[in-house]
Amino acid sequence: MNAPDPATVAARSAVRERLRTAYLRPRGERPASSARGIHHTALISSDVERTIRFYQDVLEFPLTELIENRDYPGSSHFFFDLGNDNLLAFFDFPGLDVGPYAEVLGGLHHIAISVAPDRWRRLRQRVADAGVAHEVHSEVSLYFRDPDGARIELIADPLGEMYGSQILDPHSGAPDPAPDAG
Template sequence: MEHTPEHDVTAEKPDSPVHTIGTDHMTVMGGDAASTLAFYRDLLGMPLVLEQPNLDAPELTHLFFDTGDGRILTFFVGENRSPRPYRGAGNVHHLAFSIAPEEFDDTKNALRAADYGFNEFDRGAFHSLYTQDPTGLVIELVVEKYDFPPERRGEVLALAHEKRVEDGSGFVDDEHMQAALEELGLDSEPRFEGDAPTGTGV
């Protein structure tokens, strides 16, 4: 599978009038509060750090969860709400969260015990589980295969992209990641190795 990039890919900041410095929070139109708490707090372990009315629609409750690194995921919830995600343009396809390599098997067991189905795939640059939250929104749980500083992730991925284009490959795989890490003077030994197909997600 070969894919020729159509756009410039680089870790350099663009010449733009605004430069974001990180993700503050993401907000999702959720279902009911109980199932949202059961999945995100009680199963995935995200602390509920703030609850208040939705300031634009007070009949809804606004729940704030810490995803693990201080970045926040919020939901607008209410009773008798069972939205189904719509995957058209401008809508959320899935949310992805990082999990520790040593907790990968425990995470699969916890999903099974809570009756959440999942698919497991090797994505080349990382390894993922895909499941769905109670509203049907696709949730990806990601294990980074390589250990490098998070602030250098864009740099690593951009160089791995360059390596895969030179190689004529359709997607970034382990050899591209390892070559990029070596060139950048970072540890190229995988800290996680799983056995799964490349697949196509949920």
């Protein structure tokens, strides 16, 4: 990827600063989120068993369920435990040509999964031992692609932090709301 020219960088920086000023509320003034979190993120798998071996055996994310996809008979829908009540899910679509993984506008760039620093070091070694090409950034981020090409990041920063900066108010999640009256 070629870096943009300095004038373009300056213009983009000005737009980013305008957006920060207009929309980013100071910490402590932000309302609680209406969401509890991401229930699951679902990707497509071209080979169920290969995906299970990679996520469960290499990355140590336990498989928690493997069921038939209710929307596509014969297809599987399966889930891995990412900890903290988060799931990573997959579908396969046998007989349907979905093509290779591609990063496209509006599509997935990467999934960043938080792991404790000691586990990050162990998983970094497991990824290397499995022969998976990977890159390390800032000694807290490990980037690699899963067997179908999805970009995964294992990050050792605590939840709510990014490269040592707090980006989320601690305990900012909203409690379960009361049922709607209407």
